[in-house]
Amino acid sequence: MDCVLRGLTWICCLVYLDDVVIFTKGTAAQHVVELAVVLERLAEAGLSLKASKCSFATTKMEYLGHDLTPDGIQPTDRLIKAIVDFPRPEDDVQVRRFVALAGYYRRFVPDFGAKMSPLTSLLRKGTEWAWSAPQEEAFTWAKAWLSQKPVLIYPDYRLPFKLTTDASKTGLGAVLSQDQGHGDQPVAYASKVNSPTVSNYSISELECLAVVWAVRLFRPHLFGRRFSIVTDHIALKWLMTAKEPAGRLHKWSLTLQEYDFDIQYRPGKENHVADALSRGPVPVTGERADDGDRQQTTP
Structure with a gap:
């Protein structure tokens, strides 16, 4: 798909596997033109789309677990509900699952690592299981913070x-x-x-x-x-x-x-x-000790 839409990605469309998002910062007429260009490329490549899975002329959509809105990017309601409804962990396996789920949105949270440290400390090798006030506070905080659906703005490459x-x-x-x-x-x-x-x-x-x-x-x-x-x-x-x-x-x-x-x-x-x-950083496994090339961000 990247080859088919080469020259258009990050200009008027985004591609992830077989998912394509067409976006326009201009007028509705311009959007129609850009939509036609993308569809023409797909047709030339012999690719077809399933109408029931397509959405046109919308101002909000879910993409890779995120809601794309006119104001910016937010965590999607579906995954936020999964975080809010997550039961209190009873062992380190459940803690790891919760941290991974909440951590998918770590780039929306300025101090995710510091706030979640009482939970991640339970995952250290040799640590005895003990759920106390700090763990409960971190668990509750993560749910409360992400339920507010924080917003990250879209980058504008015309501005510094x-x-x-x-x-x-x-x-x-x-x-x-x-x-x-x-x-x-x-x-x-x-x-x-x-x-x-x-x-x-x-x-x-x-x-x-x-x-x-x-x-x-x-x-x-x-x-x-x-x-x-x-x-x-x-x-x-x-x-x-x-x-x-x-x-x-x-x-x-x-x-x-x-x-x-x-x-x-x-x-x-x-x-x-x-x-x-x-x-209060987010732990990353497999890091290089010389220059820290491995990063921890949301896909």
Whole structure:
């Protein structure tokens, strides 16, 4: 399907396996034209559509567990109901299922890792099962938060992005956002836990790693575009101007040279969201200890 609609994806349509979403930011007349272009491509490839599975001229639809609306992307009612109706776990298997279900929407939650830590702590090897007040609070919080159906805005590639990052010995955090005329709004949140090796990095190295990790993670949004990096560690400005950075810093400096950005310094007390994400990250298995290339985001 990607080959059939090559040149149209991310311009007027999205494709996942045999599901196709056609979208238009312009007029209804423009939408009809773009719809015709996509249908013509499908016809030329000898593909047919089942009418009962098609929906036309709609302002809201479910796609991959998310509701696509004029205002942005939200968790879909069907899966939110499954989270809200999930019974209180009685063993670590049920905890793992609940964390996985709620974690599908982790990019909608700025401090998912921190809030869910009482539950994820039960999944550590050798931990004795004990459901107490912290676990009950985290379990209830996840249901309450996601039942509000938080919204992430659609990225507008005509406007600049802002990437806010932070790091701690525990993990890395990032927020991709834009100001589309209503103040700074989130496009996506992300966090990851540090490996024991990475936890031994200096704070300057961790802050640099957070930027490199976040830039790689959001590369489809950022590469080839001017954007701003917001950080609470002024040493990052030194990294970009240092004549001969050594070791890891040299490697990361080369990576960042592929991108066009400016660095904005924001004191930690004003950098609430990224700070919370870095100090309560979502655990990721199979991470590389050298540079943390593995990310934890919603598909």
